[in-house]
Amino acid sequence: MKITRVTTSTMVVPNDPPVSTYYGANTYVVARIETDAGITGLGYTMLVGGMGSRAVRAYMEESLVPLVVGADPLHIGGIWQRMYENDRGIRKKGIPVYAMSAIDIGLWDILGKSVGRPVWHLLGAQTDRAPVYGSGGFLPYTVDQIVAEAEMFRALGCRHYKFKIGRPNVIENVERVRLVREALGDDMDILVDANQRWDLATNIRVGRMLEEYGLFWYEEPVLADNIDQCAEVAMSISIPVATGENEYTRYGFRDLIATKAAQYLNPDIHRCGGFSEMMKISHLAAAYDIKVAPHLVPELSVSVLVAIPNGSLVEVLAGSPEDLWEDMPKIVDGHMAPPDRPGHGMEFSAGAVKRYTVD
Template sequence: MKITQVEVSLYDLMPERPRHDAIQAFVKQETILVDITTADGLTGTGYAYTIGTGGRAILELLRHNLIPLLIGEDARQIEAIWQKLFWFTHGTAVGPITSLALAAVDTALWDLRGKALGQPLWLLAGGAQRQVPLYDTEGGWLQLSTEELVEGARQSRAQGWPGVKIKVGKPDPSEDLERLQAVREAVGPRMHLMIDANQSMTYAEAKRRARLFESVDVYWFEEPLPAEDISGHRLLAQSTSIPIAVGESLYSASHFREYLATGAAGIVQADVARVGGITPWLKIAHLAESFNVKIAPHFLMELHVSLAAAVPNALYVEHIPQLRMVTHSQIEVVDGNAVAPSEPGIGIDWDRKAMEALRVMI
């Protein structure tokens, strides 16, 4: 399976609804697509994303540095190719731009492998279970009113989803608590209620708020502190009964190892695009498994459903729809569980005509 051609393109996808958290707004999803074709005539498609900035930098890194290294390589040697690209760009690793570029290539190679073997990703990568529980974030953004949060949570419960996530980080902690109490009262004690501070707090503030939030039986407290503050997360984890969830802003397996080894993370949330692709994502998932820790990947539900289904320690898939405008298929949900696609490869059927209208010409 000799690689003969690689194409890369950039698209701007607008969010389906306004999305605000404690530190930022989700302005757009810059989507970087990589198509890898082999001498056999097969093509695999991979992708990565940003939430508004950096897409052009990733595109240029791919065009000028990584794509030339792929021509002539055996597409079956995914690990060897990943290592080659990683060490070639080691001067800019570990970091988001390089990791996102690596992810687009790596995902395309896994898509290619699945198509060549006639196997879906969830089986190819492990095949632990076909379905994984789904929780909703789309109804929990920080700018929404308490009434809107309650309505969103009720809709999720009515659909049989076992959990919802609410963004926190209001200036007054009592406002966060009141919003959470209203949702808890509306959905009852059995539904999982997650919270996400998006790295907006200090250790002292997160500790204070965690004690307030314990009264509503929070299922996990996500990104309470800046991602680089490992010691702060460790201290916070020791001070509260709420599991601490981290990972969406970590960019290598070694960062997860440090969190796990120090007891700073109770749940890991590795993002396949941000850690450099499927190859390192699987390593992180099994690393967490060795620490008896669950994984609940961040965002990218269309891809993460297959990865979560591949590993035995998957806890949840996050529901934030973002690809419906550019794909022919949608994620299947049965009784509150996301179902991994059965099509060979990563299982995403891109609508190339719809995408062309959103292409950034550079």
């Protein structure tokens, strides 16, 4: 089998309220990988808020597509390595890895379709579903809105919910956590996400003030590049620290692990290098007894989570558009099962392609 053509497109997908008050739309850079066997793989990456999407698509078309056309799509590891090593003038973080991730995701889709099996079987399934945590609670939300959103997820059987901290007034953030804990009780785990908004001293101060509320984790305390400072936060507070959504490839996660920067790692499958690299990251973390809880993209991430020994939770964001996919995996009893169709099992709905494709 050979790859005959890769076509790219861009979809701008508006978010539903209340997420739209924070991010109006997300942009998908799509790669459809065609083969001489008549099998087409769907690859894509998503840029939250859309920033950088044109650069990702340009890198994909100029640097990656010429590498993969003519290659055997089942040689996924070899293609990944060629993409990684091809351009030695650009470090493989950010834009290049977004583009590589999309290609890798499409190749795994082809592999699964070629053998008639879902990707999660090929990755080495350990179970057939994974627990979900609800995610949202953006900074503009009131406490009542946060609690209502958490209760929506609780009604679906979820026992974990994440909301944002990082308002300028430190005490206000602590008070919001106190009120949410009081409203939800002790039978729902609370996760908080600082989204890199504070410096080292503020994070340690806030983290220690929040310890009494029994939080499940404290996410992305400092700027993602400040790995040593993230490790210092992790060593200074009793709440487990989570990070990694803005890290790339096994090499970046190796550094997070080596510095003991977090107890939970949050690789993002469409940023970190696709299925291939997310599995490597997860197995590396497993060797150090570190849990993996992927960032976003639950429709793909769940296929990895059920295939690793150290999987924790699948993130499902409130307000995600319901019309984007032909068949989005559902939350049932607080869990999500990966798609059972050949390949990764996902396809954009025809209506979504028509409505949201801009180029």
